[in-house]
Amino acid sequence: xxxxxxxxxxxxxxxxxxxxxxxKAASIDSETVRKYIEIPPDPDLGDIASTVSFLLAKKLxxxxxxxxxxxxxxxxxxxxxxxxxxxxxxxGPYINFFFDSGEFARLVVSAIAxxxxxxxxxxxxxxxxxxxxxPAVNPSKPWHIGHARNAILGxxxxxxxxxxxxEVVRIDYINDLGLQIAQLTWKIMHDDVDLxxxxxxxxxxxxxxxxxxxxxxxxxxxxxxxxxxxxxxxEDLSSEEAKRSAEMVTLCLKAQCQTAYRLGIYKNYQVWxxxxxxxxxxxxxxxxxxxxxxxxxxxxxxxKGCIVADLAAIEEFKDMKDPHKVLFRSDGTRTYxxxxxxxxxxxxxxxxxxxxxxxxxxxxxxxxxxxTALDGADRNLGRFxxxxxxxxxxxxxxxxxxxxxxxxxxHRKQSLNSHHVAYEFVGLEDADFSGRKGTWIGYSTDDVxxxxxxxxxxxxxxxxxxxxxxxxxxxxxxVGTGAVRYFMLKASPDRKITFRWEEALDFxxxxxxxxxxxxxxxxxxxxxxxxKPAGTAELTLLSSEAEFALVKAIAKFPxxxxxxxxxxxxxxxxxSFSSNKIAGYCYELATLFSKFYDSCPVLKAEAATRAARLExxxxxxxxxxNCLRVLGIPVVERM
RNA sequence: GGGCCCGUAGCUUAGCAUGGAUAGGGCACUUGCCUCCUAAGCAAGGUUUCCCCGGUUCAAAUCCGGGCGGGCCCGCCA
Numbered sequence: 001x002x003x004x005x006x007x008x009x010x011x012x013x014x015x016x017x018x019x020x021x022x023x024k025a026a027s028i029d030s031e032t033v034r035k036y037i038e039i040p041p042d043p044d045l046g047d048i049a050s051t052v053s054f055l056l057a058k059k060l061x062x063x064x065x066x067x068x069x070x071x072x073x074x075x076x077x078x079x080x081x082x083x084x085x086x087x088x089x090x091x092g093p094y095i096n097f098f099f100d101s102g103e104f105a106r107l108v109v110s111a112i113a114x115x116x117x118x119x120x121x122x123x124x125x126x127x128x129x130x131x132x133x134x135p136a137v138n139p140s141k142p143w144h145i146g147h148a149r150n151a152i153l154g155x156x157x158x159x160x161x162x163x164x165x166x167e168v169v170r171i172d173y174i175n176d177l178g179l180q181i182a183q184l185t186w187k188i189m190h191d192d193v194d195l196x197x198x199x200x201x202x203x204x205x206x207x208x209x210x211x212x213x214x215x216x217x218x219x220x221x222x223x224x225x226x227x228x229x230x231x232x233x234x235e236d237l238s239s240e241e242a243k244r245s246a247e248m249v250t251l252c253l254k255a256q257c258q259t260a261y262r263l264g265i266y267k268n269y270q271v272w273x274x275x276x277x278x279x280x281x282x283x284x285x286x287x288x289x290x291x292x293x294x295x296x297x298x299x300x301x302x303x304k305g306c307i308v309a310d311l312a313a314i315e316e317f318k319d320m321k322d323p324h325k326v327l328f329r330s331d332g333t334r335t336y337x338x339x340x341x342x343x344x345x346x347x348x349x350x351x352x353x354x355x356x357x358x359x360x361x362x363x364x365x366x367x368x369x370x371x372t373a374l375d376g377a378d379r380n381l382g383r384f385x386x387x388x389x390x391x392x393x394x395x396x397x398x399x400x401x402x403x404x405x406x407x408x409x410x411h412r413k414q415s416l417n418s419h420h421v422a423y424e425f426v427g428l429e430d431a432d433f434s435g436r437k438g439t440w441i442g443y444s445t446d447d448v449x450x451x452x453x454x455x456x457x458x459x460x461x462x463x464x465x466x467x468x469x470x471x472x473x474x475x476x477x478x479v480g481t482g483a484v485r486y487f488m489l490k491a492s493p494d495r496k497i498t499f500r501w502e503e504a505l506d507f508x509x510x511x512x513x514x515x516x517x518x519x520x521x522x523x524x525x526x527x528x529x530x531x532k533p534a535g536t537a538e539l540t541l542l543s544s545e546a547e548f549a550l551v552k553a554i555a556k557f558p559x560x561x562x563x564x565x566x567x568x569x570x571x572x573x574x575x576s577f578s579s580n581k582i583a584g585y586c587y588e589l590a591t592l593f594s595k596f597y598d599s600c601p602v603l604k605a606e607a608a609t610r611a612a613r614l615e616x617x618x619x620x621x622x623x624x625x626n627c628l629r630v631l632g633i634p635v636v637e638r639m
Numbered sequence: 640g641g642g643c644c645c646g647u648a649g650c651u652u653a654g655c656a657u658g659g660a661u662a663g664g665g666c667a668c669u670u671g672c673c674u675c676c677u678a679a680g681c682a683a684g685g686u687u688u689c690c691c692c693g694g695u696u697c698a699a700a701u702c703c704g705g706g707c708g709g710g711c712c713c714g715c716c717a
Contacts, residue, residue: 041660051659057697064697093697094660179717306715319641320713329715336717394711396643424644424710459679479679490665491652494644496710503651503666510652510665513679525676569656573643576656584653587664598672598681617676639679 008115008122010108010555014084018048018097021078025071026052043549046089046096053093064093071095101548102540105616108555109539112619120557120626125565126165129383131347132158134390136173139252140180141207143259144433144440145448145499146426152488152632153423154390155265157577159630164565169384171269173343174371176249177277180435182231183213185245186223189230195251203255204444206248211438237278237374254361259445261364263481264632268369269381270360275372276343279354282334285342288351289327294408298324305330307338309405316400316572325401340402348406348414349383357381386417388575393422393494396573422574423493429500443499445484453480455505456513460639478634479513485633486512490583494576510587515628516636518590518597522621523637525602529614537611546596547616553585553592554623560585561630586627593620 007013015037022033036052053064053071060067068090079085079097084107086100112119134154137147158168175181187209188195198205217223233241253270260266276282286307289295294310307328311317317325327338334342345351358376359368370379391399399420407415427433433440457476464471487504491497507513542551560582567578602613628635 035657036659038659041663045660049660054659054697091660175717303715308715316642317713322714326715331715333715335715392711393644397712422644427710456679463677463679495652496645498651500651506666507679508666509679511679517677517679521677521680528676567656571656580653584664591664594680595682597676601676603676639677 007107007111008119009558010104010111011552011559013107014099014104014555015048017082017084018050021075021082022050022052022071022095024078025075026056028052028055040094040096043545045091045094047099047552048097050095050097051093053095065090068093068095099548099552101543101551104555105542105547105551106539108551109542109615109619112554112622113615116622117626119622120561120630121163121165122558122562123165124562125161128161128166129385130158130161130166130168131171131384131387132161132168132390133171133173133347133388136175136391137256138175138178138180138435139203139249139256140178140184141210141252141435141440142201142203143256143445144426145443145445145504146433148259148263148445148448148484149423149426149488149497150390150392151260151265152263152485153421153493153577153579154388155263155632156485156489156579156582156630157388157390157421159632160561160564160582163561163630169269169381170267171271172267174249174253174270174272176245177234177273179227179231180210181245181249182227182234183217184210184248185234185241186227186230187213188248189241189244190226195248201255201258201446202251203259204446206252207435207440207444208438210435211441214436235277237274257361257363257369259449262449262477263445263485264634266363266365266367266369269357270369270371271343271355272372273339275355275374276339278374279372281346281351281354282339282342284351284354285345286328286338288345289341289409292409295327295405303330309401309408311401311404314404317404325405327405337398337401337405340398341405344387344402344406344414344418345409345411346382347384347387348411348417350406350409350411350414351382353378353380353382355379355381386419388419388421390421390423393424393574396420396422400573416570419568419570419575420573421493421577423577424496426497426499429498448484448504449480451501452483452505453477456480456483456507459507459513463639475636475639478636479507479516479639482512482516482628482633482636483507485631486515486583489579489631490587492578492580512633513639515586515590515624515633516639518593519621519624519628520636520639521597522593522617522624525617526614526621528603529610531614537615538608539612539615541609541612542616544600546592546599547613550592550596550616550620553589554619556585557589557623557627582627583631586624586631589620589624589627593624596620 019030019033023030036050036055038049040046040049053068056067057064072088072090072095075088079088083103084100086098089096132154135147135150137143158170162168184206230241233239234245297307298304303324306326308324308326311325312323317323326335328334355372356376357370357379358373360371362368403415403418431439453476456479457472460472460475564578564582568575605613625635
């Protein structure tokens with residue numbers, strides 16, 4: 001028996017082996033060979049294939065099939081010497097390599113047993129400090145299900161970056177000074193609402209109130225004026241309006257956080273808009289900006305007195321109506337873009353961190369989330385290497401503006417490391433979600449989670465009639481939130497989601513409960529097996545079709561994560577995050593386990609096979625568990 | 640006027656970056672499988688104009704050009 005090779009990325013190791021063989025046989029450099037490597041559509045054709053014959057056909061003036069045969073023949077001896085490979089075959093122009101399934105199983109299964117929860121975690125991006133900003137819901141309403149898409153994408157991206165070794169900080173931007181807040185402040189002061197007496201969950205209460213305010217303000221110019229006055233008075237932190245508003249915002253945010261916790265989403269920091277306004281950050285940013293020649297104070301024309309960025313020379317913006325983008329208005333106040341540029345500068349440490357920080361609350365996971373404040377500790381945050389802003393695709397243009405202005409300011413590297421992680425909205429068949437119109441009512445994230453949890457609980461109760469209510473409650477919640485998270489992740493972010501209850505609450509097939517179920521089945525086998533794995537099983541016995549297919553899927557896990565990270569390529573109009581790829585991998589893994597479960601009995605198999613299969617079940621459980629954790633889908637041991 | 644995204648079976652979706660073997664799933668529908676590790680499962684059942692036209696190529700769902708249909712964006716607004 002040859003010694004067990006060690007690796008934390010078995011698929012990659014084996015692919016490299018094949019590439020090295022081809023490099024020698026075809027006299028092509030390894031990077032080129034890598035481009036001509038693919039996985040055959042059917043495992044009967046081979047485990048890994050190369051199409052280099054097409055590349056060589058012209059040069060050698062021979063048909064691809066002839067070249068493939070020649071290369072395969074010249075490799076036969078080499079392949080025989082490699083324990084990990086069984087044989088090489090051609091089919092027409094394709095050179096197909098077959099793994100030694102037993103030996104490959106030994107490599108994979110033994111490696112994972114040692115790595116355990118570290119399997120899939122690599123250090124390719126160790127030392128990179130990454131900031132993820134998501135989801136930025138105004139603290140004046142509950143999250144509707146579209147907000148959940150943002151939050152889930154951001155949280156999952158953060159998990160993935162952590163898995164490849166990044167140091168990740170998760171922040172939430174709190175817009176506590178917007179018009180919505182002023183309108184609500186007017187309403188609660190006008191009606192003299194005692195927020196402490198409100199029974200309803202605060203974000204829902206305010207969300208409904210906001211719809212009312214809209215109706216009133218729409219056709220009452222007097223109210224409109226009063227609200228404008230409140231907007232002004234909110235700037236003065238000692239005013240009664242500011243105090244009432246702060247109380248309201250804090251209560252609402254705490255309620256919103258409860259929704260986040262249900263989804264397993266936790267933050268490190270909240271940056272409050274009011275902190276930006278009062279910390280001196282804007283003034284510092286403005287001073288810096290004015291030192292740049294492309295940022296100027298206009299002295300004539302419609303925008304006289306405004307501080308603007310001159311974008312006339314920038315290709316992407318040449319069609320703007322007016323290439324002077326206003327950053328500070330003629331009255332000196334900042335526009336959204338102005339504040340966003342300043343904030344982006346803070347993120348990279350271009351302007352130093354003048355915020356103070358205090359604990360906002362202890363989260364459901366036991367960790368504190370901090371908020372920016374006027375007093376509190378200095379933290380010297382900022383200075384991130386790479387920044388991901390998770391924002392709807394509709395914001396592509398304004399996001400691009402921010403990054404371009406960063407470049408104009410002389411910070412090209414930071415501009416290039418600014419990522420707009422874009423995604424399309426979630427809507428209904430015939431409407432978009434709107435806070436003003438109240439179309440979100442009935443589709444809040446809480447509503448969806450409630451229904452999903454309720455439905456899951458009924459299923460759990462049916463299957464486990466003898467279990468305690470607590471068990472049904474806990475498992476129901478885990479299955480329900482898992483379903484919602486997976487529903488958002490499995491769709492490609494650049495595709496609009498039309499929310500339909502039947503689809504979101506379908507727990508069969510391509511859905512989270514199927515993934516969780518596969519884990520629970522593996523868990524049950526291991527519980528019933530009782531015997532502790534001795535680590536001496538003859539793993540080369542794992543060579544049946546179903547076993548081998550499962551082993552291959554398990555082996556790909558680290559590559560699947562790295563692929564998603566490599567795919568985070570910055571494009572002019574956004575950075576694509578393929579959450580659907582990692583979700584799809586997890587589903588495929590579950591599928592292959594289900595097939596294995598059906599065709600390969602474990603506990604009833606004869607001793608040697610049983611021992612080997614138990615090891616495979618352990619490897620699967622580790623991989624599936626780690627993958628679910630990356631997706632943020634709760635692991636369920638029994639359901 | 641310009642820009643971005645989407646168009647794949649009744650519905651929904653993968654694949655498109657880096658062209659390559661019979662275009663993969665799921666839902667719904669039909670049938671079979673629990674004296675056997677949980678049936679939220681497994682197995683079987685499908686000529687789909689890959690929106691259209693043209694081009695490049697040995698090879699196009701994938702690349703290029705031109706259209707068509709749907710969504711979004713281009714304010715001293717927030």
